[in-house]
């Protein structure tokens with residue numbers, strides 16, 4: 001049984017991410033959700049600490065899932081924490097090219113680490129953090145897309161309450 005890492009921006013964590021975590025936790029001995037530390041190429045709404053808190057709350061019932069953050073090369077972080085597998089979610093063909101490129105580059109950088117792609121329930125295939133933020137900013141109902149505590153945080157950010 002392997003130790004897996006699930007890296008991403010998680011700005012914020014959505015039900016799509018949680019679907020992937022739930023599938024992964026029964027396939028691997030241990031799953032570490034890894035929040036990428038403030039990436040200047042992405043416009044982020046939440047700080048790393050806020051993102052970690054929201055993920056922690058979402059995974060509190062899972063005994064073999066934890067959360068951590070990282071900066072720099074993912075394969076280096078994987079080596080440091082002795083993880084063998086990288087989990088990524090695949091929603092549609094549009095994700096494929098980008099994910100394929102990263103997976104092959106990571107394998108080139110560290111041949112021992114394999115990337116495993118997981119597909120979420122089809123109801124989450126159109127879901128991403130950006131669209132959730134946009135709908136929340138405009139005051140739309142996001143209760144089907146994120147856990148309750150994340151919905152509350154989004155409302156606070158956009159001063160909707």
Ligand code: ADP
Nearest residue numbers: 007008009010016017088089090120124127128
């Ligand atoms: P990144 O900036 O690394 O893409 P994201 O937080 O957007 O960070 O995504 C992290 C991982 O979760 C990626 O592998 C992405 O494909 C996957 N993911 C994001 N949203 C969903 C979803 N709705 N269903 C399944 N996988 C998802």
